[in-house]
Amino acid sequence: MVSLLARLPLPGQTDPDARRPWYPVALAAAATVAVSVLGLVGLGLAVVVVQTLDPSGGLPVGGSARVAGQLWLLAQFGGLQLSSGPLVLAPLLLTLAVAGGLSQAARGVTRVVEPEDARAVAGVVAAVVAVHVLLCVLLALVVDGPGARTDLLRCAAGPAALAAVAAGWGALRESDLPAAGGGRLPGPARAVPPAVLAGLLTALGLGLAVVAVAVAADAAGYAAVSRALGGSGAGAVGLLALGALLLPNAAAAALGVAAGPGFSLGTATVVSVHGVSLGPVPALPLLAALPDTQAVPLLAFVSQVVPALGGLVAGTALGRRLADDAGSVVAGLWGLLTGVLLGLASGVLVAVAGGSLGDGALAGVGAPPVATALSIGAQAGIAAAVAAAVTRWRSLG
Incomplete structure (x- = not known):
């Protein structure tokens, strides 16, 4: 996905080597959006299929989509306020899937833009984190409703921490910084x-x-x-x-x-x-x-x-x-x-x-x-x- 986006011409860019300063940020944003969209669509389809096969009728498509969004937020250490109290428990297998997607997105962007120093790598990571947190906050507002109120603070802080770790790991794996820093260690x-x-x-x-x-x-x-x-x-x-x-x-x-x-x-x-x-x-x-x-x-x-x-x-x-x-x-x-x-x-x-x-x-x-x-x-x-x-x-x- 990242390599495909990198091959698309950008407005005002005639020389592939003459990239605008906003190019890494735009590419990181597009890759992060792709991770969230693909993940939510896949999770939503799984919930819809299970509910459709339920002989008692199950939830409608809208309800299934809401459940998928709530699971997506819970997996990133978000929180829901139910009638019985707060629900804060991340299904870690889904957490690993989200972290893997964000890590691959940051790694792909780093491979394409080839940042020259730690500041440039940090810029890629910051772009991934900012876009991901924004998407999660918007999702929390969408799935919020009676019976399951979303905790906006947790739905912002949790995804921010997860994205920072995952994107940082992915970007560092593709850059030369670990080798340079590791050479100073015994x-x-x-x-x-x-x-x-x-x-x-x-x-x-x-x-x-x-x-x-x-x-x-x-x-x-x-x-x-x-x-x-x-x-x-x-x-x-x-x-x-x-x-x-x-x-x-x-x-x-x-x-x-x-x-x-x-x-x-x-x-x-x-x-x-x-x-x-x-x-x-x-x-x-x-x-x-x-x-x-x-x-x-x-x-x-x-x-x-x-x-x-x-x-x-x-x-x-x-x-x-x-x-x-x-x-x-x-x-x-x-x-x-x-x-x-x-x-x-x-x-x-x-x-x-x-x-x-x-x-x-x-x-x-x-x-x-x-x-x-x-x-x-x-x-x-x-x-x-x-x-x-x-x-x-x-x-x-």
């Missing part, structure tokens, strides 16, 4: 970010495995909730899609259990290795993964190895990336730092995965970010230090 420091990412993906993948096992263990409960909510084929597909969008959130909650502090669904439902308290929860089939009794399930104890395994993967990745002159002691120290940063990244993930499903009993949903970060950082730090030191010792013969 060699081991350049190996830390990929190692932290490897450990985080490992921990998140293991968290997804824990959720999958928990849901499979209570397949009858999943089917019962699904039947109680409608039982039609369209309803089952819609619930399955909603559960898929929330899978990363569930994996983050599983990280809270694996770290020790656990997670909560409001004030009445708490799950951790220290105990289980069950209360009323939303009728969502994915919540069949919750324990059926007050006893701590065996799976919660088994999941305690997740932080250590994430640290082992991070430390091994770090040890393999270190220069040949790095010894085992140096590798172990950098591995300790890598594990601590892995805990910090896990805390951030847990924070963005949580939220609120209303007032009162469901005001807080998710794992505690600070406690989860400290616990994973301590466990992963030790494991990463050992793994990095052993990896370097083996490579040195």
Whole structure:
């Protein structure tokens, strides 16, 4: 899309190399609009199809489009004010899709305009962020209505933060700035970010495995909730899609259990290795993964190895990336730092995965970010230090 826009002639531009100062801004704006339009159309069509197949009639096209717009805003950490209270919970799978689109838009614009310095790169990122925030605010005004009032402040601040991170990442990947800045860092420091990412993906993948096992263990409960909510084929597909969008959130909650502090669904439902308290929860089939009794399930104890395994993967990745002159002691120290940063990244993930499903009993949903970060950082730090030191010792013969 960006390359196609770049080939179109612009008014007053006869020489392709003689680009106007506003050319990068115009291209970034067009690419950002394309991301939002394509994303909203795709999401809207999915909601319309599910509602059309509902034998009870479902929502009209206008209502389906409004639901799609609300999901789009929630995925970017926006908020809705329902009759039951504030709804602030980002379906992280959709969040990743939006971030990926914005990142590719900024990367494509950077590839075309070839900014010469950090200021020019920042201009591209700023244009993407400004246009995206404007579109989200306009969308919030459109979908606002009785029964679901939009929180304009959150619908502006959330998309701004997401667009800044995604567009900044995409623009930096295409520019020469990371290579220039990375050359000033010590060699081991350049190996830390990929190692932290490897450990985080490992921990998140293991968290997804824990959720999958928990849901499979209570397949009858999943089917019962699904039947109680409608039982039609369209309803089952819609619930399955909603559960898929929330899978990363569930994996983050599983990280809270694996770290020790656990997670909560409001004030009445708490799950951790220290105990289980069950209360009323939303009728969502994915919540069949919750324990059926007050006893701590065996799976919660088994999941305690997740932080250590994430640290082992991070430390091994770090040890393999270190220069040949790095010894085992140096590798172990950098591995300790890598594990601590892995805990910090896990805390951030847990924070963005949580939220609120209303007032009162469901005001807080998710794992505690600070406690989860400290616990994973301590466990992963030790494991990463050992793994990095052993990896370097083996490579040195």
